[in-house]
C-alpha cells in the first residue's frame with residue numbers, strides 16, 4: 001500500500017514538473033519570439049518592404065507551438081506508398097472533382113487550352129492539395145511563417161517566404177485579410193507558398209488582386225506554374241512495374257531530393273518482369289523509383305516500383321515527395337476516363 005501511495009505521489013510530482021517546465025518553456029519561447037519579430041521587422045524594411053505594411057502585418061504575429069509540432073511529425077514520411085495513394089485518389093474524390101468540373105467547365109476548358117495543361121491534372125492537384133477547396137487551412141499564415149522562421153530547423157527558407165509575402169501585401173497583389181492557410185504557410189486552392197505566388201500566380205480575371213481561393217485565378221495560376229516549369233501535355237507521368245531482383249541498387253531512387261541514373265525506357269527492359277505489358281515508348285527517358293525503400297521499416301526494396309518520366313519530376317518540383325507525385329498522377333488518370 002505504502003509503495004502504491006509513494007508511486008502515486010511520484011507520478012503527481014512528475015506531472016507537475018512537466019507542466020511547470022512546459023509553461024516556463026512557453027514563456028521563454030514567447031520572450032525570444034518577440035525579440036526575433038523585432039529583429040525581423042528591421043530586416044524586412046531593409047529588404048524594401050514599406051515600414052507601414054511591416055508594422056501592420058507583423059502586429060498580430062504570435063508564436064504557434066502547434067506549428068512546430070506539425071513540422072516534426074509529417075504523416076507522409078511514415079505512410080507506405082499504397083496507403084498514401086489509396087487515401088488520396090478514392091472514387092469519392094473523383095466524384096467531387098467531376099462535380100466541380102461540371103460547375104466550372106467553361107473556365108477550366110479555356111485555361112486548359114491557353115496554358116496547354118490537362119484539366120485532369122489541374123483537378124487532381126486541387127483534389128490532393130485541398131480536397132477541392134474544402135481544406136484551405138485556417139491557420140494565420142503570418143504567424144505560422146513567423147514561427148517557422150523563428151524556429152531553427154529551416155529558418156532561412158521560411159524567413160525568405162515571409163518577406164516575399166510582405167512584399168506581395170505591400171504591392172497590393174495579395175489582400176492581407178485573407179491570409180489563412182496551412183500550418184506551413186501554403187495558401188489557396190492549390191496551396192501556393194509565397195515564392196510560388198510571386199513567381200507564377202496570375203490575376204486571370206484582371207480585377208487587380210490575385211484570388212487563389214477562387215476558380216479563375218487559382219486554376220490559371222496553377223496551369224501557368226506547370227507550363228512554366230515544363231510540364232508536357234499528353235506525355236505520361238509514371239508506369240508501375242515489377243522489378244527483377246537482378247537490378248543493381250544504384251538504379252533504385254528512394255529519395256525525392258534528386259532523381260539519379262536516368263536511362264531510356266528500353267535500357268531497363270532486362271530488369272522489368274512485365275516489360276511487354278507497359279506499352280511505353282522505349283526511347284522515353286526514365287528513372288526507377290522505389291518509394292518505400294529506406295522509409296518504411298521492413299519494406300521490400302523492390303515493391304512497389306515505378307518507371308518515372310520528366311513530367312513526374314515536374315510534380316516533384318511542385319512538392320518534393322515521391323508519394324505526392326504518384327498520387328497526383330494516379331488521380332489524374334482516374335479523371336481521364338470520366339471527363
Ligand SMILES: [Ca+2]
Pocket residue numbers: 203204205206207208209210211217
Ligand atoms: Ca483576380
